[in-house]
Amino acid sequence: MAMASRFLLIILDVLLLTSIASAQNVDPTIKTMEEFSGYFHFHELHSTPSFTVDSLNLQKQIDELSTFSDSPAPSVTRILYSDNDVVARRFIKNLMGLAGLSVREDAVGNIFGRWEGSEPHLPAVSTGSHIDAIPYSGKYDGVVGVLGAIEAINVLKRSGFKPKRSLEVIMFTSEEPTRYGISCLGSRLLAGSVSLAKALRQTVDNANISFLDAAKSAGYANNEEFSSVFLDEKSYSAFVELHIEQGPILENQGISIGIVTAIAAPASIKVDFGGNGGHAGAVLMPQRNDAGLAAAELALAVEKHVLESGSIDTVGTVGILEVHPGAINSIPSKSHIEIDTRDINEKRRNAVIEKIHESAVSISKRREVELLEFNIVNQDPPALSDESVIKAMESATQVLGLTHKKMISRAYHDSLFMARKAPMGMIFIPCYKGYSHKPEEYASPEDIANGVKVLALTLAKLSAN
Amino acid sequence: MAMASRFLLIILDVLLLTSIASAQNVDPTIKTMEEFSGYFHFHELHSTPSFTVDSLNLQKQIDELSTFSDSPAPSVTRILYSDNDVVARRFIKNLMGLAGLSVREDAVGNIFGRWEGSEPHLPAVSTGSHIDAIPYSGKYDGVVGVLGAIEAINVLKRSGFKPKRSLEVIMFTSEEPTRYGISCLGSRLLAGSVSLAKALRQTVDNANISFLDAAKSAGYANNEEFSSVFLDEKSYSAFVELHIEQGPILENQGISIGIVTAIAAPASIKVDFGGNGGHAGAVLMPQRNDAGLAAAELALAVEKHVLESGSIDTVGTVGILEVHPGAINSIPSKSHIEIDTRDINEKRRNAVIEKIHESAVSISKRREVELLEFNIVNQDPPALSDESVIKAMESATQVLGLTHKKMISRAYHDSLFMARKAPMGMIFIPCYKGYSHKPEEYASPEDIANGVKVLALTLAKLSAN
Structure with missing residues (x-):
């Protein structure tokens, strides 16, 4: 065994003794130590030089x-x-x-x-x-x-x-x-x-x-x-x-x-809805195709589908939600949202994305707004x-x-x-x-x-x- | 009767005759004509000078x-x-x-x-x-x-x-x-x-x-x-x-x-929600108080309460919906919406406003976001x-x-x-x-x-x- 390995053994010895004293979940057996070091033996430890971070x-x-x-x-x-x-x-x-x-x-x-x-x-x-x-x-x-x-x-x-x-x-x-x-x-x-x-x-x-x-x-x-x-x-x-x-x-x-x-890893999705807009007073409710409400509904659908996954590891966020033209007395004629959804289980995350897409389609049909874009920008595993x-x-x-x-x-x-x-x-x-x-x-x-x-x-x- | 009134009578005569010929819902009685003019008599009409717009x-x-x-x-x-x-x-x-x-x-x-x-x-x-x-x-x-x-x-x-x-x-x-x-x-x-x-x-x-x-x-x-x-x-x-x-x-x-x-007449309402925001990946769903989703929910509640009024004359619009900071990987920590709601029946409109307010309060409680502002900016009758x-x-x-x-x-x-x-x-x-x-x-x-x-x-x- 080389000199270098000897030094490391010494250090590890000290550390092991310390760990026995201070932590309960340490396995102090030789086997663990050998497994850890891979190519030296616990028995060779015999002095205590420093193994410290400066x-x-x-x-x-x-x-x-x-x-x-x-x-x-x-x-x-x-x-x-x-x-x-x-x-x-x-x-x-x-x-x-x-x-x-x-x-x-x-x-x-x-x-x-x-x-x-x-x-x-x-x-x-x-x-x-x-x-x-x-x-x-x-x-x-x-x-x-x-x-x-x-x-x-x-x-x-x-x-x-x-x-x-x-x-x-x-x-x-x-x-x-x-x-x-x-x-x-x-x-x-x-x-x-x-x-x-x-x-x-x-x-x-x-x-x-x-x-x-x-x-x-x-x-x-x-x-x-x-x-x-x-x-x-x-x-x-x-x-x-x-x-x-x-x-x-x-x-x-x-x-x-x-x-x-x-x-x-996050998947990122950009969604655009398009409606006709109009005057907030003049267009009656049955005649509306409000792109803003479509976006609001989809934002809540993201949350719903994420929660339905049943796993604490599934998250979904609508961090960007914009309506156009953005005037109090104008029905939004366009809306844009960006969705971030992550999971450690790629299949589960992708199933959520699929559900979000289905919701976007059904919301657009029901509200008679156009689903102008549903773009999965990235979908890293x-x-x-x-x-x-x-x-x-x-x-x-x-x-x-x-x-x-x-x-x-x-x-x-x-x-x-x-x-x-x-x-x-x-x-x-x-x-x-x-x-x-x-x-x-x-x-x-x-x-x-x-x-x-x-x-x-x-x-x-x-x-x- | 002054000369001026005479001229008007003449004009009205012509108009009345025209109207009888062209419209069915004209009431051609003298009484209506007198009621209309207020101080002259149908019988005095006798010629047809012009009553025309240039x-x-x-x-x-x-x-x-x-x-x-x-x-x-x-x-x-x-x-x-x-x-x-x-x-x-x-x-x-x-x-x-x-x-x-x-x-x-x-x-x-x-x-x-x-x-x-x-x-x-x-x-x-x-x-x-x-x-x-x-x-x-x-x-x-x-x-x-x-x-x-x-x-x-x-x-x-x-x-x-x-x-x-x-x-x-x-x-x-x-x-x-x-x-x-x-x-x-x-x-x-x-x-x-x-x-x-x-x-x-x-x-x-x-x-x-x-x-x-x-x-x-x-x-x-x-x-x-x-x-x-x-x-x-x-x-x-x-x-x-x-x-x-x-x-x-x-x-x-x-x-x-x-x-x-x-x-x-419109009532205008400004609403601000405040949450804690956070990283779209790091904050798990149960820990969230997403101010953006609170705004989305309130926007849909506006539509719901308006439709529940049962009158075609009740309208409500969320024309402004903003989330902060507005980044795809950030949970919205603040949101701002502006609501326009109108009705020809003031009581009915104000009842809708009251329901919107109740929704804002209950959404903020359920989502544990703060209802920072619910300001009825104007409420013209x-x-x-x-x-x-x-x-x-x-x-x-x-x-x-x-x-x-x-x-x-x-x-x-x-x-x-x-x-x-x-x-x-x-x-x-x-x-x-x-x-x-x-x-x-x-x-x-x-x-x-x-x-x-x-x-x-x-x-x-x-x-x-």
Whole structure:
């Protein structure tokens, strides 16, 4: 056994002893430990060097990254390919370099930092998240999963760990849809979206700046063929993402770690109804074909069909509802609604969509309004975490003596798309009041450190298999 | 009997003979004729001078007035106190002068042209409408009732008629709410609205120009005390307004004249709901308090309560429905709707409002959203036409051999407010396809001439009582 493995064993010994003392759901058997480590033995542990996260430094990095912002502190605004985004990318590449990773970037600016394993021909184990930030948001969303991943590498390096499979930290381009209206742009492309690779060549932002020009100005898109970004099927044996929960469950229940078992992917639907409108006084009720009431009815039908699914995991929302011309004394002649519906069960979600469509058709017939459009804009399948990754994450929390909870991610993440190319898992940490996408977004250094430790041990475990 | 009356008798004779030949519902007895004229005898008729509308000239005036517009022909845009409004007012005052009327204006620019009767101490008989035009509208709405009223005076004058009660033509200021958001500004003030007289001293337009400054720039508001506009209770013994129908009924049924028996006045209600919003994926259905769905439910409740009234005359409309923040993946945290509900029966309409309020309260409780506002912005009572005025208008159509139909005005007019100060009636004429408030608005010279004749005879009748 190599020296590196020895160090890790020592660390794990300490952690295990701690966990026995502090947590009740830890399985302290040798077998579990062996299963966790994969290639060393509990009996070899004999001293206690440190396996710690440099929280002070990590917090400094989070704070420094937050200053690359187009809006004043405490808010963060970091838009794809903006000057601040470019500076922030340099900051990340620099940290990757300092961690001893070899850095490469692809045509849209996904950044990869690789720690070569002892068996570099094997598919690597990857982790990562994003650092772009919607206008006036906070400094933890995504960032914790990028800076935390680099620190996880540092933790493993400091411990003397040597991976069998290579480990890769990925910073994904544009998880947020802010500039080009495309969320998870980088990971969607990595997952092999042919339509996106095509669309990007025509996409422009609100200021009419093309994606191509913006990417080039940031130093990317030298290869204009975006299909070059697609991942090979054998790139990764696993992908793990660390992220703040963006929900209140962990904080409310006082639990340290959320282990994501599934990501509910949204389907987005745009619906337009058209009626004749008319004067609110002059057109009698039987003569009306009120496009606004059709929209109101469909909004309530969305709720009804979602509730009828019988599953707590099915959600549906009408976030946009507009009526035209929008005057108190005019019967709406047109209406537009946008529907978001999600589920971890794709079949169940699609059945809801079918019911919503049937309702739209029957409402339009009954009210004699035209169903001008029923457009399913996107219908991404949900993603299930891989059992092997879930087990690795669970083992890590047990070894670390951290409480954990299996949960569903109802927001979607780059992991949704990475799941198409590798067994996937996500680690959630608590965040203040579940706030996200606003300056009040906060995760404590302790919770972040817990997440980084779980990530480090999970990567160690997965890289050994 | 004066010479003037003789001429009128002659005219009426001709008309009566014509009407007997052309219409079946004419009552050809002497008594009706006497009742109509009030102070002359059928037997005295013996020749047939003309009782005709100068349609060519009237059309020229309508066309010329339409050129005082802030938008290009065929559209008309004439906003209160704008340069074009001031020029148009001069045009009207000039025509009143040419018709031999003595002209006066009040503090907000209501213009009165008076033809003194043989008994000038008696309350006068008045008629009139407005000439302001919403952006990109047409040239007949209101205008027909002002230029037509002056021509009705000319018809009576040419016929040699001499009124007992004085006759007055009124051009009302700002029937349209375009500039200051107040509809029927002039007539509402004439009817004695203390709150409006007060409010006008603080009212500003979208460009932050005060009503006071705008009125002064147009030559009004020298007396800043707008209660000076209020009509004395004894100003008028009757008020009649000639107007295009703004609906398709008369044209569809091939009927020449609509006799308005009631004006359905709207009540306007603003409702705000407040919920907590949240992420469309993260907040499960049982935890939601969706302000948008509360608004959708209330919109449908408005329709339900209106239909439950059981009367075809009850209408209700949600013309404005807004949700905040209006993003597809955000549960609406706020919603705003505006409701217009009308009826010719005030009690029935107010019962509907009460039910809408009860629904708003119960929806807010059930959905656990806050009912932030339920504000009845205005709740004008409907107006019933006076039986004596209806009879005078009916007699006129019969004498003229014109088909007529009793109908309800579902749009509201200056007459709604004049009804508070005098027995009121309205004469509708057909308009092309019921179009109004757009450039396609059209009434034929023949239909206008019919309306002017009915108005002239009605004024003659009423001025004699």
